[in-house]
Amino acid sequence: MGVTAAEVWQALERVMDPEIPVVSVVEMGIVRNVVVDERGVAVTMTPTFAGCPALDVMRRDIEAAVRGLGAACVVQTVLSPPWTTEWISETGREKLRRFGLAPPPRLSGGPADVTFFEPAPCPRCGSTRTQLRNAFGPTLCRMIWYCDDCRDAFEQFKAL
Amino acid sequence: MIAPDLAAPLADRLLALADDELILAHRNSEWAGHAPVLEEDIAFANLALDEMGHAAIWYGLREALTGESADRLIFFRDAGAYRNTQLVELPRGDWAFAMLRQYLFDTAESVRLPQLANSAYRPLAEAAAKIATEERYHLRHSSLWLRRLGLGTAESHARLQAALDVQWPYARQLFTPLPGDAALVEAQFIPDAAALRRAWEGLVRPFLAECALTIPDDALPRRDIPRTEHTEHLMVLLAEMQSVARLDPTAEW
Ligand SMILES: [Zn+2]
Numbered sequence: 001m002g003v004t005a006a007e008v009w010q011a012l013e014r015v016m017d018p019e020i021p022v023v024s025v026v027e028m029g030i031v032r033n034v035v036v037d038e039r040g041v042a043v044t045m046t047p048t049f050a051g052c053p054a055l056d057v058m059r060r061d062i063e064a065a066v067r068g069l070g071a072a073c074v075v076q077t078v079l080s081p082p083w084t085t086e087w088i089s090e091t092g093r094e095k096l097r098r099f100g101l102a103p104p105p106r107l108s109g110g111p112a113d114v115t116f117f118e119p120a121p122c123p124r125c126g127s128t129r130t131q132l133r134n135a136f137g138p139t140l141c142r143m144i145w146y147c148d149d150c151r152d153a154f155e156q157f158k159a160l
Numbered sequence: 161m162i163a164p165d166l167a168a169p170l171a172d173r174l175l176a177l178a179d180d181e182l183i184l185a186h187r188n189s190e191w192a193g194h195a196p197v198l199e200e201d202i203a204f205a206n207l208a209l210d211e212m213g214h215a216a217i218w219y220g221l222r223e224a225l226t227g228e229s230a231d232r233l234i235f236f237r238d239a240g241a242y243r244n245t246q247l248v249e250l251p252r253g254d255w256a257f258a259m260l261r262q263y264l265f266d267t268a269e270s271v272r273l274p275q276l277a278n279s280a281y282r283p284l285a286e287a288a289a290k291i292a293t294e295e296r297y298h299l300r301h302s303s304l305w306l307r308r309l310g311l312g313t314a315e316s317h318a319r320l321q322a323a324l325d326v327q328w329p330y331a332r333q334l335f336t337p338l339p340g341d342a343a344l345v346e347a348q349f350i351p352d353a354a355a356l357r358r359a360w361e362g363l364v365r366p367f368l369a370e371c372a373l374t375i376p377d378d379a380l381p382r383r384d385i386p387r388t389e390h391t392e393h394l395m396v397l398l399a400e401m402q403s404v405a406r407l408d409p410t411a412e413w
Pocket of ligand 1: 122123124125126127147148149150151
């Protein structure tokens with residue numbers, strides 16, 4: 001087997017989240033582990049939102065990326081520990097912002113406080129004069145906000 | 161590997177968990193295009209999809225035990241083989257009815273899942289911990305709506321109270337043990353249903369009172385409905401949900 005774990009990680013850096021095509025599955029914290037041995041490559045991934053329709057696409061894209069290196073690939077899905085938005089990397093968060101999607105609020109240790117949402121800074125103008133319009137959005141992972149300065153809606157990645 | 165005498169009760173329990181999520185997801189999906197405002201259309205579609213995802217997790221755990229696939233179970237079982245509660249199969253009703261049902265279900269999940277997350281059966285514990293992270297958004301949503309409707313206009317209050325009068329007796333079925341549950345409780349796979357129900361009532365009763373609602377008298381003699389019994393509404397739901405898959409059982413998509 002000629003491929004190394006580092007090469008696999010590199011290839012996975014180019015596999016994008018189909019719903020947010022600027023951020024890779026590695027930056028999203030979806031890829032949890034890569035093991036290379038004589039049988040091939042075993043990738044462990046974890047779902048973001050359990051019902052996310054992009055999960056199967058990501059699994060296929062991950063498999064295809066590893067096979068593209070000429071290695072056999074098995075993708076295993078684990079639920080534990082449950083995925084959290086804290087696993088999105090700094091560069092991932094910056095890419096989300098540039099994509100127009102406010103990054104998820106930081107969780108200080110505990111789970112997301114869903115009874116109260118801090119005003120999400122507008123990804124266009126940085127204003128915090130924003131109001132939550134809907135804790136649900138066009139995909140499972142997004143909430144809808146309104147920026148009083150831009151006078152336009154924007155979306156934020158939901159904290160999980 | 162789990163003890164053979166626990167495998168069958170566990171498969172039954174997982175089926176009950178999965179079927180509740182699936183049928184509620186289906187009822188919620190019926191709101192697509194019908195919710196009172198666009199925002200709620202979006203919210204209910206999300207709720208339905210989340211619940212579908214949770215159902216898939218429970219069916220998946222069951223498949224690991226029995227080898228039966230989710231698609232097979234969902235599309236080729238008749239109503240009598242479904243193990244959901246009657247609460248989730250009742251027709252979608254009006255907005256107050258839908259929101260109340262969601263609230264009663266969400267609160268039941270909010271007491272059940274943290275307990276299941278301590279299950280001695282590790283796959284169950286892991287799945288429950290995962291699902292709990294998402295359910296909190298549902299409960300926030302349905303609680304806000306209950307307050308809005310209960311403390312809103314005379315009409316919204318009347319509709320919500322009417323929904324509660326219908327649903328309250330059904331809700332207790334969420335906590336009715338299955339015949340095999342005792343062995344699972346013994347093995348610390350699942351929590352005791354009576355304790356769960358007490359915790360749930362401790363949460364729900366004061367909140368419903370806060371929403372200016374009166375809980376119907378549950379001293380009424382009413383037997384525990386087993387999950388093997390269904391209303392005619394489930395048959396109608398399944399006839400629609402299963403029709404395409406049954407037209408061509410070998411089709412792939
Ligand atoms: Zn702005």
